[in-house]
């Protein structure tokens with residue numbers, strides 16, 4: 175499936191909401207003040223966020239004036255370019271000289287970390303990478319079993335320990351094993367936690383330090399997993415998490431579960447942290463690397 179189609183699937187619920195209103199707005203008619211007002215209102219209703227929506231409308235106005243555009247249909251393409259331009263894509267390559275590349279997934283409870291770990295393993299396995307999954311949520315027995323099932327389905331090896339064991343010790347073993355076995359990519363799941371729980375955030379920092387001690391520079395990518403259905407809350411979560419632990423990129427999950435998929439634009443514009451992947455469903459293939467142009471096309475083209 176093409177990336178555009180994957181994003182379109184993820185945006186299916188948004189399609190019946192703000193996307194179809196956007197489509198209607200650009201369907202025909204003259205460009206006047208009412209047009210801009212309605213556009214801003216639609217964008218805000220789709221969770222693009224007030225600041226980002228106002229910025230987009232201002233930029234669009236400016237471009238329409240500059241290019242002397244009269245038809246709304248032509249303005250649609252301009253908006254597509256502007257949306258593409260304001261969103262920063264995150265890095266998704268896991269190539270580097272020294273193996274393994276280490277990805278650590280963190281986030282609040284239920285945001286989609288374990289599912290994303292499995293989806294990432296599947297994605298890079300398909301690129302013929304030798305992947306090792308780490309069942310770093312040692313807190314719950316069910317979490318370990320959940321990842322074991324996914325790992326078997328993806329055909330990827332998994333490292334685990336007894337429930338209740340120290341996750342730092344598990345990662346210590348996992349990185350050592352990965353180095354010994356010429357693993358290309360280590361993907362570590364972690365237990366869900368609120369950024370306000372100091373001791374749990376400290377635990378993440380400890381995991382980070384332990385990994386870095388065995389392999390200087392690792393983990394190479396700390397990904398914060400955010401549930402897109404929580405809308406503006408996800409923005410706040412990212413800001414708070416980033417204060418306790420440096421986040422390199424974001425995964426926005428459950429895009430398919432919201433009718434306000436504009437949250438992706440909001441987050442990709444407003445946060446200093448780039449969006450790397452978007453989750454578009456519950457199966458293993460439902461993860462797309464985030465690419466601004468393809469996302470904007472899925473939003474604005476038929």
Ligand SMILES: Nc1nc2c(ncn2[C@@H]2O[C@H](COP(=O)(O)OP(=O)(O)OP(=O)(O)O)[C@@H](O)[C@H]2O)c(=O)[nH]1
Nearest residue numbers: 283284285286287288289366427428453454455456
């Ligand atoms: N529709 C949809 N559901 C998703 C997506 N990603 C995750 N889920 C679902 O969200 C629920 C929670 O996912 P998990 O991966 O267990 O979340 P977690 O962050 O590991 O949760 P904890 O370990 O409890 O903190 C599961 O029912 C997943 O199937 C997605 O992109 N789309």
Ligand SMILES: [Mg+2]
Nearest residue numbers: 287288311317
């Ligand atoms: Mg989990």
